[in-house]
Amino acid sequence: MNIPLNPIKYEDEFELVAACKQQVAVAQNALYRRYSGPLMILCLRYIGNAEEAKEVLMDALVAAFRSIERFEYIGPGSLQAWLRRLTVNQCLMLLRKRKLQFTELGMQHEEQAADAGKDNIIAALSAKEMMHMVQALPPGYRTVFNLYVFEEMSHKEIAELLGISEGTAKSQLHKARLQLQKQMKQSQSVGL
Amino acid sequence: MKELEQSIRKHIEEAGLAELLPGFDTEAAWQEIDARLRPRSKRLQLRPVLPYAAILLAGLCTACLLYVLPGRQKQEKLTAMRSVRRPSAPLLKSPVPIAIPVPDSSPTPLMAAKPRKQGSRQPLGQQEALPSPDPATPLPVLQGDEPVSPLVLQQPPLRKVRHYLDEAEAEVPEAEHTGRVTAAQVPVRVKHFLDIDNENRGRMQPEPGSTAPMLSFRFKLNKPGKAGDNERPATPPIRAFIYSSIK
Numbered sequence: 001m002n003i004p005l006n007p008i009k010y011e012d013e014f015e016l017v018a019a020c021k022q023q024v025a026v027a028q029n030a031l032y033r034r035y036s037g038p039l040m041i042l043c044l045r046y047i048g049n050a051e052e053a054k055e056v057l058m059d060a061l062v063a064a065f066r067s068i069e070r071f072e073y074i075g076p077g078s079l080q081a082w083l084r085r086l087t088v089n090q091c092l093m094l095l096r097k098r099k100l101q102f103t104e105l106g107m108q109h110e111e112q113a114a115d116a117g118k119d120n121i122i123a124a125l126s127a128k129e130m131m132h133m134v135q136a137l138p139p140g141y142r143t144v145f146n147l148y149v150f151e152e153m154s155h156k157e158i159a160e161l162l163g164i165s166e167g168t169a170k171s172q173l174h175k176a177r178l179q180l181q182k183q184m185k186q187s188q189s190v191g192l
Numbered sequence: 193m194k195e196l197e198q199s200i201r202k203h204i205e206e207a208g209l210a211e212l213l214p215g216f217d218t219e220a221a222w223q224e225i226d227a228r229l230r231p232r233s234k235r236l237q238l239r240p241v242l243p244y245a246a247i248l249l250a251g252l253c254t255a256c257l258l259y260v261l262p263g264r265q266k267q268e269k270l271t272a273m274r275s276v277r278r279p280s281a282p283l284l285k286s287p288v289p290i291a292i293p294v295p296d297s298s299p300t301p302l303m304a305a306k307p308r309k310q311g312s313r314q315p316l317g318q319q320e321a322l323p324s325p326d327p328a329t330p331l332p333v334l335q336g337d338e339p340v341s342p343l344v345l346q347q348p349p350l351r352k353v354r355h356y357l358d359e360a361e362a363e364v365p366e367a368e369h370t371g372r373v374t375a376a377q378v379p380v381r382v383k384h385f386l387d388i389d390n391e392n393r394g395r396m397q398p399e400p401g402s403t404a405p406m407l408s409f410r411f412k413l414n415k416p417g418k419a420g421d422n423e424r425p426a427t428p429p430i431r432a433f434i435y436s437s438i439k
Contacts, residue, residue: 025226032222037209040216045204050213058221062228127207130200149197150205177196 017073020065028065035080036061039087041131045146046091048135060090088151092161095139125187133183141176148173 010016010030019027039060043053064086071082134142143162147153148169153161158169209216
């Protein structure tokens with residue numbers, strides 16, 4: 001198989017993966033240029049700090065380039081999904097090093113959350129403001145929220161991944177929602 | 193609640209990195225990733241420098257050798273010159289009383305020296321040692337070829353001793369009045385007796401009844417420029433041998 005040296009020619013993911021498996025620098029650069037943006041945003045959601053997120057992104061991509069031989073391309077989107085999973089794992093590794101803690105939630109908060117869900121206050125917020133809100137969540141809430149909302153994991157999967165109970169995962173998600181709604185209300189009131 | 197979450201997800205995922213993090217340097221991050229992926233690249237950067245470094249190192253080594261070796265040679269020359277410049281006594285070619293030991297055979301050939309007749313001259317190998325000079329009786333004198341200056345004649349008479357090994361030669365000043373040479377009067381340093389050029393030809397095996405091995409051994413120990421050469425007078429065994437040969 002002829003491997004093109006021009007990164008523009010790596011439009012096909014299959015070709016890109018094949019070239020990256022042969023450690024072609026141009027292909028690796030093409031992959032980086034294509035996926036570094038979304039992966040950096042992912043890191044920002046989990047980590048919060050931009051410098052640390054950048055370090056995690058680089059660790060994840062280096063790990064990806066080194067282990068891409070084990071990746072099997074099964075269709076469009078599979079490469080991105082694989083990279084996302086790898087980056088999420090890298091983020092969770094860093095959070096585990098920081099001894100991620102999960103706190104339980106009382107009943108009073110659940111009632112408040114049920115009330116808060118009725119409000120639709122997100123229309124006026126920009127993506128950057130939303131990102132700041134997510135980043136402002138405590139690490140435990142933020143991790144569960146990201147896994148549930150963005151990675152579309154179930155509470156059972158989240159519990160297994162983080163080594164916590166399903167109840168804890170649910171409560172963490174609920175508390176994250178509450179805090180997000182609270183922040184949105186505050187930003188709306190400031191904007192008005 | 194689901195709507196809120198989906199709205200947040202949509203907003204964030206559709207936004208570009210430039211909007212969310214304007215200061216992110218994509219190229220710098222790639223350079224770091226590339227450097228971590230290819231650590232050999234740094235070695236390759238050093239590769240063109242290696243020949244120059246090798247040449248520089250070789251030049252330094254050569255300069256060091258050129259600097260050190262002449263210094264050593266000079267030091268060795270100085271050692272040799274010192275031994276030449278500091279003879280035990282002024283040399284007299286003629287006239288001079290000579291005591292020459294018999295090369296071998298007798299256990300102490302020089303001790304068995306007999307006074308020989310005046311004017312007669314034996315071959316070098318067969319010459320015998322002269323008796324110790326007596327102030328009352330004039331010493332037997334051998335006539336030489338060259339004239340002797342008055343200054344030289346004022347010096348105390350010398351005994352030119354050549355021991356039978358042939359490698360060493362020494363001039364020992366004779367003591368005044370007594371005619372005997374003692375250790376205090378003759379501080380002879382061993383290296384003055386040593387023929388450095390022919391040192392390796394010295395016999396190390398003892399001859400029956402001879403003190404030569406002891407002498408040779410002492411010469412070896414006190415070779416100039418080596419360990420043990422501390423400018424001290426000859427050791428008592430050597431002095432004893434020399435004095436006995438003079439008598």
